[in-house]
Amino acid sequence: MTRIRYLAVVGLMAVGKTTVGRAIGEHLGWRFDDSDAAIEAGTGLTVRELRDRRGQAALRAVESRHLLDALAGPPEIVIAAAAGTVEDVRCREALRRGDTLVVWLRASSSLLAERFAEEPHRPTYGHDPMAFLARQDAIRAPLYASLDPLVVDVDGRSTEAVIEIAIAAVDRRLGR
Numbered sequence: 001m002t003r004i005r006y007l008a009v010v011g012l013m014a015v016g017k018t019t020v021g022r023a024i025g026e027h028l029g030w031r032f033d034d035s036d037a038a039i040e041a042g043t044g045l046t047v048r049e050l051r052d053r054r055g056q057a058a059l060r061a062v063e064s065r066h067l068l069d070a071l072a073g074p075p076e077i078v079i080a081a082a083a084g085t086v087e088d089v090r091c092r093e094a095l096r097r098g099d100t101l102v103v104w105l106r107a108s109s110s111l112l113a114e115r116f117a118e119e120p121h122r123p124t125y126g127h128d129p130m131a132f133l134a135r136q137d138a139i140r141a142p143l144y145a146s147l148d149p150l151v152v153d154v155d156g157r158s159t160e161a162v163i164e165i166a167i168a169a170v171d172r173r174l175g176r
Contacts, residue, residue, distance in 0.1 A: 003099060004099060004100070004101045004173070004174055005075035005076065005099040005100070006070075006071055006075060006076075006077055006079065006097075006099060006100040006101070007021075007024060007028070007030070007077070007078045007079070007100070007101045007102075007103065007170065008067070008071070008078075008079045008081050008095055008100060008101070008102050008103070009021040009024065009078065009079070009080050009081065009102075009103045009105060009166075010081050010083075010085075010086060010095075010102055010103070010104050010105070010144055010147070010149065011083065011104055011105035011106060011107070011144070011154075012083050012107065012109075012112055012133060012136055012137060012140065013083045013112065013133070013136075014112045014115035015105040015106070015107045015112060015115075015154055016105055016107075016154060016159065016162060017034075017080040017081070017105060018034050018036070018037075018080045019159060019163070020103070020105060020152075020162060020163055020166050021034065021078045021079070021080035021103075022034075022078075022080075023163040023166070023167065024078050024103070024163075024166060024167060024170055025077075025078035027167050027170075028076070028078065028170070029076075030076040030077055030078050031074075031076065031077045031078070032077070032078050032080070033070050033077055033078070033079045033080070034080045035063060035066050035067065035079070035080055035081055035082040035085075036080075036082070038066055038070075039062055039063065039066055039082075042062075042066075043062065047059060047063075047082070050062060059084075060084050060085075060087070060088070063081075063082035063084055063085050064082075064085050064088040064090065064091050066082070067079065067081050067082065067085045067091050067094070067095075068090060068091060068094055071094045071095070071097075071100060072094075075099075081095075083136070083140070086140050086143040086144055086147070087139070087140065087143065092143060092146065092147065095147050096146075096147060096148070101150070101170065101173055101174070102144075102147045102148070102149040102150070103149060103150045103152060103166055103169070103170065104144045104145075104147070104149035104150070104151050104152070105152050105154055105162070105166075106141075106144075106151055106152065106153050106154065107153070107154035107155055108155050109130050109131075109133035109134040109137055110130055111154065111155050112129075112130075112133045113129040113130035113133055150166070150169040150170065150173060152165050152166045152169065
């Protein structure tokens with residue numbers, strides 16, 4: 001069996017990838033890499049500003065490059081992957097490698113819509129976040145599922161409970 005060297009936390013925007021990923025990283029003693037923060041540090045723009053100034057395709061290209069670079073870099077890292085990276089076949093292939101464990105944080109579009117506007121760095125997509133997120137879920141859920149992820153459902157759970165469930169699932173998969 002291939003040793004797990006990378007862990008990626010995936011899911012739609014506002015699901016809690018940064019919070020849960022950071023906690024998993026601390027638990028494992030691994031570095032944590034947040035896609036949004038890394039992109040902002042590298043470009044000087046928030047993901048919202050990047051999308052607004054350079055367009056959706058440019059944003060997706062930067063997000064995909066970040067994930068691919070992180071998965072090709074030094075091991076023992078937890079990556080909070082940008083939500084759209086799952087639509088890039090190269091990213092899905094990298095996430096399916098035997099040395100990468102994927103944790104999929106899954107939530108309803110209604111819960112995500114409540115959280116969506118709380119963070120000004122997130123791009124906006126129209127006036128109905130719940131409808132937008134439902135469309136994104138319809139496209140991305142099958143792609144996330146194809147990654148053989150550990151699935152953690154977020155709805156109806158506190159942040160602390162989600163973190164606890166995610167860490168327990170990771171520990172079981174890693175044989176800890």
